[in-house]
Structures are given as C-alpha cells and as structure tokens.
Amino acid sequence: MKKIAPLLSVLFILLGLTGCWSKKELSEIAIVTALGIDMIEDGYRVSIQIVNPGAIAAKTGGQDLGMLVYAAEGRTVLEAIRRLTTVAPRKPYFAHLRVVIFGEETAKAGLRKPLDFLSRDHSMRTDFVITIAKGMKAEDQIKVLTPMEKVSANKIYTSIETAEKNWAPTKIVLLDELVSALISEGKEPIITGLEVLGNPETGNKRENIERVQVPVTIKSDYIGVLKEDKLVDWLDERESKGFNYITDNITNTVGFIECEGGGTITIETIRSKTDMKGIFEKDKPKIKIHITTEADIADVECPIDISKTETITELEHKFNKKTEAIILESIDKAKKLKTDIYGFGEALSRADAKKWERLKHTWDEEFTKLDVETKIDIKIRRTGTITESFQKEE
C-alpha cells in the first residue's frame, strides 16, 4: 500500500486536473464538406457548406435541407474562416472536407496563397478535391442543391471520381497532387473545372430538388490549365482526353470511329498503360510516348463483319490513328499555351539531369519546339456477347 498510494493519488489528481481537455462533442462541431474561396478587393470571401446531420440521417426523410452555406470575408483565408464563427452556429470542423472550390477570377489571380493554408492546417486531410468554378464565383456554386445527395460536396466528389474512372476527359485533382505539380519545375498543374448548368439562383432553392428532371446541376468535365499558379485556359473534351492518355490516367472509357459505309463502331477501353520517356538526342530533347491499350468492342452500328481477323486489325489501326490525333491535338493546345502540363520536363530531368538543368530556365519556349513521338498500340480483345452484328448489309 505504501507504494501504491502515492501512485494512485497522482493518477486521480492527474485525471482531475486535465479533465476532458480538448474534447469536441459531436453536437458541438459543424462538419464542413465544401469550402469556397473567392477573391474580393482586399482579401478573400470564404463560404463553407455545413452538413445538417439531423436532416440527413432522419429515417422519415426529413423536411430540412441537408446542408447550409455561410460566408464571411477577411484579409486572409484563415481570418475569414474565424470570422465565420460569428454567423455559423458552431465552430467549423474541417477534417471531413471533400471539395474546395475556387472562383474563376480567384484562380486567374493565383492559387498559391490560399493553398498554403489548406496544406498547413492540422485538421485538414489531403484527400479533398480542388476544383475551379467555371465562369462564376465559388459561393454561387457551393449553394446548388442536388437531389439524391443531400450534401452537394458528396455529389461533386463522387461524380468526379466516377467520371474519372469511366470517362476519359475527367481528372480528379487532390491537394497533394496539385501542390507537387505546383512546386515541380518540369510540370504545370491542372485543375478540374465545375460548371453549373442552369441558373445558380434557382439552384439555391428547394424547388431544384423537387422536380423529376433537375433543372440546375453541377457538371464536372473540364480541365483547367494553370501556368505557375494562375488559370490560363480550359481544355475542351478531346484535349482533356488526350491529356489523360498521356498522363496514364485512363481506367475505362469509350471511343468511336466512323466506318466506311457510314455508321460508327464504339470500343470500350478496359486497360491502358502509357509509358512516357524523355530522351536527349544529341542535346535535343525528345519525348517518346508509348500507349498500350486493351479494348472490347462495345457497339457496332455499321455493317461490318467483326468475326474476321482482318477487320479487327483494320479497326485497331483506325483507332490507333484516332488516338494519336487526339494526343497531338492536346499537345498542340498545351504548346500554344506554353504550358507543360504533362510533365515532359520531369521526364527529361529523369533522363539526363545535367542537360535538363540547362533547359529548364527557358523550358516554356523549348516546350513549344518539343518533338513528341507517339506509338499507340490498341488491342481489341473481346466482342461482347454477340459476334456478328445484325445491321443491314447495304
């Protein structure tokens, strides 16, 4: 007892003194799912989207809206967030942040400053998506109600993620990827763009989710090119597709070609791997891109006989050409913008660091003159569950 008594008394005093220090009850935190950052004259206007848990989990399907948006202004992002506590019902809790939306104007002015807070804050994880609101302010976009997902941040996140896996032109950009592209010298960052189809003011109201066909939705289909940290331009669908091909980001997608007799054939890409190598040919930089793809025939809408091997080989040849065209189009656009978004510079620095050292200061100019060699290899594996199509022979 002599040895235990002091130990026990120390323990009890310790528990009594510390108590439940830094405890945050679930009913004291406001879970922030989306953060919108817009620039104003002298600072930032930050809007947060808070979850209303009672409305979401209610078994009866609650009448209240699942999310709320509050906004406040401040000289820095963090000051604006703290100022938010004057309007928000509870202290914002950022650990479950899913989406960060920057207004287009803000993106054009430069993203480095707000990004520092996002990386540094201890309560934020690095797995949220960064997006740019195309053609509008982040605050307007964050307010749009979506059906099925009561919290629109979830909808944005899952739709970008699903689209990336099933539709070539979309790319999801997480914070760590963006930051590493920002600080890398051989690569320029890109960001997904979100557009609101319809009037965002109507999107803010409950009637948006009370109709069968949703009038106002958020579409995530664009890739925005940043030079340094400023938004310069958007890639269109074909160029985005080419971008994803080059950066080995294709999981599953579809593509079609025209047949001779009219009509189209669509193939579904199941696997794709891109090898991008940089080499120096006598001090001249060159990029070699080698794409291997496996695909299935998904849809035959022209009178072609796909049971013959020659047909398949011909199709493969045509698809190779088409993919090459897409890729070169994408690279041309990047060259026009003088932005190396593919990481060609990085590939070259991996090939020969010393030569890269000489090039990197004028890389923007060098990039426009870069020679890119592509080799595309599509293999068609299966033809679906029927072999010959029942299209009418002309």
Next chain:
Amino acid sequence: MKLSDFLKSKKSKKENWDNIEVQADAGQIPSDVSYVIDGIKQTMGNSADIITRHFKTGENGLIEIGIAYTDGLADKNFVQDFIIEPLMTDLRITKLDSENINQTNLFEIIKDFHVPGGDMKVISDVKSIYTHILSGDTVIFVGGYSKGVAVSSRGWEMRGLEEPSSQTVVRGPKEGFTETLRINTSLIRRRIKNTNLWIETFSVGEQTQTDVALLYIKGIANDKIVQEVKNRIKKISIDAILESGYIEELIQDESYTIFPTMHNTERPDAACGALLEGRIVIMVDGTPFVLMVPALFIEFFQSSEDYYQRADISTLLRILRFLCLFLALLTPSAYIAVTTFHQEMLPTRLLISLAAQREGVPFPAIVEAVMMEITFEILREAGVRMPRAVGPAISIVGALVLGQAAVEAGIVSASMVIIVALTAIASFVSPAFNMAIAIRILRFVFMILAATFGLYGIIIGLIMMVAHLASLRSFGVPFLSPMAPFIAADQKDAILRVPLWGMFKRPRLISQKDMVRENSARPKPPKK
C-alpha cells in the same frame, strides 16, 4: 500532519506470512467412559443433536462401552445395525469377560472383531474425538482404555448429481460437483483410474475445520508446485472456510490485482483435464467449485467443450471468445474516444449518422456511456438475485423501458444502447465468471481513460494492463504463457485447438516434465 503521515502504513498486527508455523495437537482421552461421555456432552453444550450412549455389554455386563455420534451427520441405520448392535448382542454372547482374557487385549479384540466398518481409526487424544464426531463418524470408547475407535458412519442429506449451473456445454458430461467432498473425489476417481492420482486432505479453519483435499497426479504434476500449495494451505490461519473462494484468496500469488490467478470449475471433466496437464486440484468440502492451480490467462477463455467438438469449430469459437474479450473491454471506450476526440477517423457518412443521433442528446458521450453501463450492471445484478418467478419481468422491463424509452425520450442516443448491449453480451461469452468480472471493472477504467485522453488514453491503458498481466505469476508459472514467454510448442492449445492427434506433449511450464502425452497417428481410412 504531513502528507507522509497519511501514507505511512500503520504497523501491521497480522503475522508475517513467512513466520507462521503449524500448530500441534494436545490432550489425551480419559479411560473412564462416563467421564468421557459427560465431557463430550458438556463441551458440546448439551446440543440436542449429539447423541451419546453408555451401556454395558459382555456376558456378565462388565464391559463398559460408550458411543457418541452426531444425529444428522451419521447414518443412524448404520450406527444402529452395524455399530451398536454387534457391540450389544455379539459381545454378549462371547466369553470375553472371563478371567482368561488378558485385559490389555480386550480393546484390540473389540476393535478387530466387533466393529464392522471399513474406515476405522484408533484415536488417542481428545481433539480427534470432536473432529470425528463432527464429521459424521461414530466414536466408541471402551472402559479402562484411554483410546477410542472412530468408525466412519457418514450419511447425510446431500444434493444429487445435477448439471452444473455455471459452466454449461452443449456436448459433454452433464454431471457437476456437489457439496460433499467424498462425492467429488469419487467423480474424479471414476474418470482417472490411475494409481498415481494422489489425494491429500487437510483440515483448515479454526472454527469450521473444513476438509480441504489436494489432488494431483504424481509424476505429471510439478513436485515443487505441489509442495508450495501444501505449504500455503498449512499456513492458512482463519476462522472459517466456507467456500473455495476463501482458500483462493488466502493462497493466491498476487493480492493486488483484479485478475484471478486460480481457475475454478464445477465440472469433473474440466478438473480431470487440468489434472492430466499437470495441474493441482483443490477441493473444499461444502462447495461444488473446485480450484485448479496454476492457472493461465488463456485458460479463462477455454471451455471443456472445445475438446469435445471438432478442432476447426473449436478454433473459431476460441478466436470468437478473444474477439469478445476485446469487444467487452474496449467498445464503449473506443466509441467515446472516437466521437469526442478523433472525429477525423470516422468515414464521413458514419460521422454524419452518429452526429444525427447525438443531436438532441443533452449529455456528453462519457456521461451517457457511464449511465447506460451502470444501468446495465444494475439490471444484471438484479437478474442474478431475483427470485425465479420475477426473472422474465425484469428482462422485459430492462430491455423495453430503459433502453427503448430512454432513446425515445432523447436522454441517450440509439447508438449508445447498441454499444452497451453488444458489450454486455460479449462479456457473457467468456466462460469464466471471475475473469468476466475483471473485464467489467476494467471497462469503466478504460471509459474514463478514453474520456480524458482519447485513443492515447486507451492505448496507455492497454499497455499498462498487458504489462501488469505479464508480471503476474500463478504459483511460479508466468500468467501469460504460452504467449509471453512465447512457447511455440504450446500454441497448439492456446487460441488454436489442434486436433487431438496433433497434441503430443503437455504444456511445458506447468509440468516441467516434457512428457509425451500421446502418439496416435492421424486417422485415415485403410489403404486397399
């Protein structure tokens, strides 16, 4: 008054354990029978159930015989038919009191020829008289001799063999120990027909003189442990031994721990299994619970049924029991820690779901958890003490009223009720009640740690608990073996249960003799 004055312990009035010596007996039987009989009546305060009889027998009525026994402990019919009758009638027709017979032989002749009864002892001191009378034996005194004969005539009302109430199995024998020591030893003898099964009896307790029996298999059990157990039992100096729990507390290795270091059982097959592994079984008269020594942590999660079912089922069930150990210990604390300090660890959807449930609840998570746990403990204790007739009503009241209504009133959240119910049921999975109590107590400690320090507190608590467990020893054997000294050979029966044809050797640390248990090959159908 300084703080150190409080903390200094007062001089202990109890004797130091190591200095106790065993006391010796004293007193001789007087040779005058009436003196003895009167003495017995007086010492027992003329208790109505101590029957004494003083009569004269022999051809000429010159032999004085005194009989003493306890009504209720001794079988009256046996005493009448086989002790008193031969002494009265047979002696009468024998020519024993003629001058030819040497006086000194009379006692021997009576003892050898006229006292039927297998268990017969000659006693020569006064203390033994009472010991025998109060155990149900009959004591016979012959006039002129300062010796007596104690014949076993035990026969009292006892409970028949029933299914053990506490450790039930689906498959296996349904006999349980009873309160009579002799019946219990017979149950073990029936199963182990081995000359090496030795039984040693002690009489413990100043006032109660309870019979305590020590069973072990010589040659398998570790002699040092046997000796140690005997020493400790002899050193016990207490008023009364009413149950084996008294013995357990008085001879256990570590007193300042909530974990039991001796296992108890009500089942003969479990006791036999323990004996065959080299353990020692301590039986106490008056209770069906026997102690098995030394005990390991793993044993409290094993059931004898594990050996009667197939090996794969038993292994999975044991793994389930360990899982339930952690569930019962940590579920409320993990819930409190994660929802109060570490909300970032939950997936967003789960967090929103939990947050929705906690919206209207007025109490913080720890208060809710402690409230519900205490309520459940109250329900459980009440259920144990409840008279049978009212039992179901309590379970209905408990489940419906407290659980459901509390949720609907908004006092506790539904997830807390789920967690408390899950924890409670998980704690019943462990077959040993004494370990389950230890877990119940620790659960509250972990809850407090979780509420003050979060997951960090839980980890600290777990580390301390494991360190404490590793430091415990049960009669010299480390408590956490075969995990901590990791004995690979013993893993076959710890959490896994290897099929019987794979268990070659006995547990190493217990018997210390690497004896091969069996050598049967894996069963296969015969080749053509």
